[in-house]
Amino acid sequence: MSFDHRKYRPVPVIDKPDRRWPSQRIEKAPLWAAVDLRDGNQALIKPMSVAQKRRFFQMLVELGFKEIEVGFPSASQIDFDFCRALIEEDLVPDDVHIQVLTQAREELIARTFESLKGAKNAVVHIYNATSPTFREQVFNVDREGCKAIAVKAAGWVKEYAAKQPETHWTFQYSPETFSATETDFAVEVIDAVNAVWRPDQGQRVIINLPATVEVSTPNVFADQVETVNDRIQHRDHVIISVHTHDDRGCGVAAAELAVMAGADRVEGTLLGNGERTGNMDLVTAGMNLYSQGIDPQIDFSRMKEIVALVEEITDIQTHPRHPYAGDLVFSAFSGSHQDAIRKCLARYQEGDIWTVAYLPIDPADVGRRYEEVVRINSQSGKGGVAHVLERDFGIDLPRWLQQELAGVVQQDAEQDGGEITSERVHRRFNSDYLSVPMGWTLRSYDLNRNAGPEKGAVQAQISIGDSSQPVTLLSGRGDGAMSALVDALNRRIASDVKVVSFDEYSLGDNTEANAMACIRVQVGGVTQSAVAMASDTTAAALQAILSAVGRVEAASTVARAADA
Numbered sequence: 001m002s003f004d005h006r007k008y009r010p011v012p013v014i015d016k017p018d019r020r021w022p023s024q025r026i027e028k029a030p031l032w033a034a035v036d037l038r039d040g041n042q043a044l045i046k047p048m049s050v051a052q053k054r055r056f057f058q059m060l061v062e063l064g065f066k067e068i069e070v071g072f073p074s075a076s077q078i079d080f081d082f083c084r085a086l087i088e089e090d091l092v093p094d095d096v097h098i099q100v101l102t103q104a105r106e107e108l109i110a111r112t113f114e115s116l117k118g119a120k121n122a123v124v125h126i127y128n129a130t131s132p133t134f135r136e137q138v139f140n141v142d143r144e145g146c147k148a149i150a151v152k153a154a155g156w157v158k159e160y161a162a163k164q165p166e167t168h169w170t171f172q173y174s175p176e177t178f179s180a181t182e183t184d185f186a187v188e189v190i191d192a193v194n195a196v197w198r199p200d201q202g203q204r205v206i207i208n209l210p211a212t213v214e215v216s217t218p219n220v221f222a223d224q225v226e227t228v229n230d231r232i233q234h235r236d237h238v239i240i241s242v243h244t245h246d247d248r249g250c251g252v253a254a255a256e257l258a259v260m261a262g263a264d265r266v267e268g269t270l271l272g273n274g275e276r277t278g279n280m281d282l283v284t285a286g287m288n289l290y291s292q293g294i295d296p297q298i299d300f301s302r303m304k305e306i307v308a309l310v311e312e313i314t315d316i317q318t319h320p321r322h323p324y325a326g327d328l329v330f331s332a333f334s335g336s337h338q339d340a341i342r343k344c345l346a347r348y349q350e351g352d353i354w355t356v357a358y359l360p361i362d363p364a365d366v367g368r369r370y371e372e373v374v375r376i377n378s379q380s381g382k383g384g385v386a387h388v389l390e391r392d393f394g395i396d397l398p399r400w401l402q403q404e405l406a407g408v409v410q411q412d413a414e415q416d417g418g419e420i421t422s423e424r425v426h427r428r429f430n431s432d433y434l435s436v437p438m439g440w441t442l443r444s445y446d447l448n449r450n451a452g453p454e455k456g457a458v459q460a461q462i463s464i465g466d467s468s469q470p471v472t473l474l475s476g477r478g479d480g481a482m483s484a485l486v487d488a489l490n491r492r493i494a495s496d497v498k499v500v501s502f503d504e505y506s507l508g509d510n511t512e513a514n515a516m517a518c519i520r521v522q523v524g525g526v527t528q529s530a531v532a533m534a535s536d537t538t539a540a541a542l543q544a545i546l547s548a549v550g551r552v553e554a555a556s557t558v559a560r561a562a563d564a
């Protein structure tokens with residue numbers, strides 16, 4: 001049997017009755033370290049060139065990152081050359097630390113220091129794996145042997161750094177595979193490294209705790225981090241960093257819980273590129289803070305540029321549902337979502353606290369347009385259809401007509417199976433409601449009040465017809481213009497015409513048509529709606545009635561012809 005869960009074992013949980021992290025809140029951004037140019041780079045099919053690294057570095061600086069792991073200079077000439085270029089061309093701002101990784105081997109450490117000659121601020125980052133799998137199968141060492149690798153390397157780092165005093169050095173140590181390491185042993189190794197580096201005597205030290213492979217639920221990782229936080233010596237002089245991967249899809253969650261558990265610093269990559277399923281995504285982690293009203297200290301308003309550059313350099317497309325950055329993450333297709341968004345957006349005003357349903361952040365904050373928010377397909381409802389007409393064409397419809405139009409659009413969407421653009425909704429609105437049936441254009445109207453024997457009644461003379469045809473004259477009487485026209489139509493087409501719904505809107509002064517009328521009539525038991533726009537409200541109302549009745553007439557002519 002190949003699919004056999006019995007070949008796996010769970011990661012042991014920590015019995016930690018004194019855990020405090022669950023009730024902590026994150027109230028400020030951690031220190032961020034971007035490792036795109038190292039961990040991200042080592043996962044690419046085609047690793048970055050020096051030119052690509054330059055562009056990426058430049059963007060990371062512009063976004064606000066202060067610690068940037070720029071490569072593994074002892075492993076590749078490109079990474080070495082890139083370090084040299086950064087230093088020799090003075091491309092690193094004074095407040096930015098460049099960071100480089102090396103294995104815990106002397107020749108590699110020596111080469112690493114060579115690559116950093118002349119740097120103002122640099123982080124030398126050494127690692128060795130500490131978990132049982134690595135001790136037993138990769139390095140063939142016991143706990144003491146494993147600790148000795150780290151301690152020896154810490155000594156070399158101290159020694160080589162002393163030879164380059166022009167640089168302000170930070171030393172960083174990662175017990176690689178920390179999350180799969182017995183936590184008491186991780187603490188022992190960290191203490192041994194710190195005993196060499198002496199953070200308590202002023203050396204800046206970062207202890208980075210990696211979930212090299214994510215092997216547990218984030219709460220277990222948080223327990224591990226809190227244990228280190230509580231137990232290591234010189235805690236107050238050490239920066240605790242975490243470096244999570246996303247093997248179980250919880251890289252960001254693990255880092256967040258780790259910060260609650262005491263971590264000061266978080267390593268990750270933009271959009272989560274990295275080994276296997278990737279590193280923790282800095283965009284998601286930063287924007288999660290932002291959405292809670294916390295300044296992430298990184299300028300994510302440049303989201304489009306971030307996505308474009310990362311995609312170009314990594315040759316990896318961003319998932320359309322990628323948090324905060326994907327193409328579809330601010331779009332709602334489903335009716336009830338659209339309805340709620342539309343109602344909330346209508347109330348939202350610049351300066352308000354953002355409480356728009358279904359949108360955790362304001363899309364505009366990351367350079368997205370409100371036009372993307374409501375999109376129509378067969379899952380949409382009247383709110384969405386009304387929203388796109390209102391948003392893109394300034395057409396406001398009464399509720400009863402929104403419902404009717406939504407039904408029509410829904411049929412189109414179901415037939416086609418895809419998205420219906422707002423232009424298509426508009427075309428459908430025009431053809432089904434706004435267009436005037438042949439022969440039913442209002443040409444002129446003349447209304448005379450008090451003209452008849454009944455005081456206050458309106459006598460209407462209305463001419464209709466297309467410009468190419470002779471006009472038809474209609475004459476009727478009623479309480480107002482509309483009822484006079486209904487009277488005229490009842491006389492002429494000998495049918496029972498009734499107006500069942502009527503709404504009118506002013507379209508503002510800037511349009512040729514100043515008024516819009518929406519009408520629903522019944523003609524001999526057939527219900528028909530129509531809309532008309534005209535320069536005045538009376539003309540719009542009269543035309544809407546004519547269009548509705550004309551449609552019913554045209555349909556019955558077609559039906560009679562078919563029967564004959």
Ligand SMILES: CC(=O)SCCNC(=O)CCNC(=O)[C@H](O)C(C)(C)COP(=O)(O)OP(=O)(O)OC[C@H]1O[C@@H](n2cnc3c(N)ncnc32)[C@H](O)[C@@H]1OP(=O)(O)O
Nearest residue numbers: 039042072074075076103104105127128129138139176212
């Ligand atoms: C989780 C991480 O992301 S760790 C970073 C991983 N990144 C990379 O590996 C990218 C760059 N690496 C490289 O280009 C190469 O591995 C180099 C240049 C660093 C080393 O190359 P090589 O000397 O050819 O060794 P190789 O790559 O096979 O590494 C395995 C050897 O390094 C040892 N090793 C592995 N990691 C470490 C470490 N952190 N500290 C000390 N020794 C180590 C192994 O035990 C093994 O030793 P052995 O040959 O005596 O059995």
Ligand SMILES: CC(C)C(=O)C(=O)O
Nearest residue numbers: 127174176210212243
């Ligand atoms: C070297 C370390 C920090 C690493 O990338 C990992 O463990 O994932």
Ligand SMILES: [Mg+2]
Nearest residue numbers: 039212243275
């Ligand atoms: Mg990593």
